[in-house]
Amino acid sequence: MFITFEGGEGTGKSTQALILAEILKKHDVDVVLTREPGGSPGAEIIRNLLVTGSVDRWSTMSEVLLMYAARADHWQNTIKKALDRGAWVLCDRFADSTVAYQGYGRGVSREFLQLLYQHIVGDVEPDVTFIFDLDVNKGIKRATARMEGNVVVEGRFEAMDIEFHKRIRLGFLEIAKENSSRCVVLQVDVHPNAIHRQILEILQEKGVLPWNNLLA
Ligand SMILES: Nc1ncnc2c1ncn2[C@@H]1O[C@H](COP(=O)(O)OP(=O)(O)O)[C@@H](O)[C@H]1O
Ligand SMILES: [Mg+2]
Numbered sequence: 001m002f003i004t005f006e007g008g009e010g011t012g013k014s015t016q017a018l019i020l021a022e023i024l025k026k027h028d029v030d031v032v033l034t035r036e037p038g039g040s041p042g043a044e045i046i047r048n049l050l051v052t053g054s055v056d057r058w059s060t061m062s063e064v065l066l067m068y069a070a071r072a073d074h075w076q077n078t079i080k081k082a083l084d085r086g087a088w089v090l091c092d093r094f095a096d097s098t099v100a101y102q103g104y105g106r107g108v109s110r111e112f113l114q115l116l117y118q119h120i121v122g123d124v125e126p127d128v129t130f131i132f133d134l135d136v137n138k139g140i141k142r143a144t145a146r147m148e149g150n151v152v153v154e155g156r157f158e159a160m161d162i163e164f165h166k167r168i169r170l171g172f173l174e175i176a177k178e179n180s181s182r183c184v185v186l187q188v189d190v191h192p193n194a195i196h197r198q199i200l201e202i203l204q205e206k207g208v209l210p211w212n213n214l215l216a
Contacts, residue, residue: 007132010143035092040077043070104171
């Protein structure tokens, strides 16, 4: 089972991926919780190049290729290996983020992004993608509060202008529409427990929850 968590900054993706991973582990599921950019030793090095430093550090195309350089390594060394042995992979951001940020956000062609996906990931797609939808100002506020006091500030994308983040939000909603069998949009301006409950309900509806009773 391959589940991805997508959406803008501070929407609660990492929080929910962790809660879901914990409950699955409690039920003895083999779970790999991972993230992008990053998720393998090589890709984490590339992550650092992408998420720190000045907003204009990279050209759009350099950013796309760094994202895919990281994804190629992460796919080969983490995700594919885990899926092949039958583990559940919970991935905090994946290829939809590249379509939203560099495609809808920066104007890179969808065909080019699709070509990279085909060559690097191939025919595999996530089984379920949760798209976290939230007012962008609220999300940025949450993300900024989270970063306060951190030694290394991973704030390069958070620092981009609000119009960019609005395009990304609309981009994710378009992606959800175009991939309606895979994607579920979650309205996340509610308590984390309520979001978690919704995620479990959706997985149960899809018949993939590895235990019978939602509350078990
Ligand atoms: N449903 C929620 N309501 C309010 N705050 C939340 C919620 N979910 C997460 N947070 C908080 O918002 C911040 C960003 O959450 P996080 O899970 O890191 O978002 P993301 O991974 O999408 O950037 C964290 O400080 C987190 O504790
Ligand atoms: Mg996160």
